[in-house]
Amino acid sequence: MTRCDETTLVAIVDDDDAVRAALQGLLRAVGFSSRSFESAEAFLDSGHQRETGCLIVDIRMPGMSGLELQARLNAEHCKIPTIFITAHGDEEMRFQALRAGAVEFLPKPFDDEVLIESVRAALQC
């Protein structure tokens, strides 16, 4: 396993506590540093957008959805490679996400190796 630059931040945005904790544990195990946020608004308010190398975001959340967050970041010229995860997943949503420039669209429960590879691809490690 090749370790990437430990300063490259992976941001996890999901309203489910357990999913955030599990993803942070996984990323730590493969050597990535990460921060988690319970909502899209919390991520935007954090000011970490510029240092975020990859964004793992749930699509359906209270308030701003994952797709809306991506659109907002694009509008602010802050293009962060985004991996969408969702428990609802359907083809229409997948198409929408990929068309918006998503790196990957993973329905829950996802294959963790696919996720890790997608993060590496996003960080171009």
Added chain:
Amino acid sequence: MDSDGRINLAPRPAWSMARRYGLAFFSVIVALVAARVLLYFHSPQTFGAFALSAIAVTFWYAGTAPGVLSAVLSSIVRDYFFEPGIGTESRLLFDLVFLVFALLMSRVVKERNDLEVRVAARTEDLTRSNEDLKRRIAERNQAEYLTGQVFESSPDSILIIGTDYTYKRVNPVHARNWGMSPESIVGMQVANLLGAEFFEHKIRPFLDRCFAGVDTRFEEWFETVRGRRYLAVSYSPLRSGSQRVEAALVISRDLTEHVVASEALRQTQADLAHVNRLTTMGELTATLAHEVNQPIAAASTCASTCVLWLTRDDPDVGEAREAALGAVRNAKRAADIVNGIRAISRKGESKRQPVDMSELIQEIVSLLRNEAQRFSITIRAELGENLPRVMADSVQVQQVMMNLIMNAIDAMKTVDRKRELTIRSQLWEGPQLMFVVSDTGIGLPQQQARKIFDAFYTTKPNGIGMGLRISRSIVESHGGRLWAAENSPWGARFHFTLPTETVPED
């Protein structure tokens, strides 16, 4: 006395004055003729005797005045026809005799008249009493007849048991229930018919309470010659004039068909409620899948993390352990959600137990929050603090909350304004708890606010229309109420109450 030998107590018919005074003259003439012609004696004593008779007859039949006239006429006739030359002393003596006799007869007649008046009055009283007695006897006979008819014709089993625990009287229904004739049961010991053990343990205590003057009743299943029957039995003390209880009136009503029908209805309602739950859960498939997916995804990721820590060149057991524990936690969480779904979907007997409604509401909100988020609906729970528990079937109450929340979500799906669902709880009079589920949706149908609780009323294209009906039925079976009102400024409010748990006194 009349021709039938009965004493005629009817009042004497009144004579005319002519007849009365005519009797005076006639009786004196008869006395005269009898004395002079019939006896061939010219004795004034003889005439005196006949005259006294005439005077008596006249007094008796014609009254005082004619009687006095007859006495005067007798004196004159005696003087003229029998002793024209008699001396004054003798004449006066005879006149005195007639006078005294007349006075005596006058008194006799007066007493007789008074007696007749009293007899007449007494007769009238007796007649009236007699008529009254006849009427009361007739009424009593009628009442006894009707009572007898009730006893004989009643569809219920009626019997009278004496303080010696023997049957005094039984009606045909009771006899038929035992396949015997009423005559064969009367006189039997109750224990001999019902069985000694059953009598001692079940029947005698009720009879003894009844003989002590207490009305009692109970309902239970009994094994009878007609099979297993549900009977409602009442024991009422029967008292004589001395107020001492002399017997027990036992009435037994067969409620088997009613109970069976009630049980069938209850089962049908339970089945319908179960279908409603399944239907609701079916509508929540996507939401429920999401709820289960989250912990499964987290458990899977934790397990992968554990493997990564253990397969490194430099394994970190501590990190692996933490990851494994995370997997276990999330797997358990997924299992809890599945169990919760199973519990809501189960079909079983209602179980009442103390329920913390704040906890229950939070669970339902957690389950449905995602469904609400699909339609950009915010759920707010403003729950009272330290509220007492309610005695309820948690599955049924969850069903009510789910129905109300799902209805609120449906009402807000298409509105353009802010979509907010609020759940409130508070202590209410009773003592009860009141819960309010309010939304900012399309509101109640105009002028049909009451109809929304009718069976099969629905505004949804694919709705069955039983959700609110069943919810109200559940709330009312718990002793509460469910009603709807318009919310301000938009939407609807659904209120329901539940009695709080009663803490048994020490």
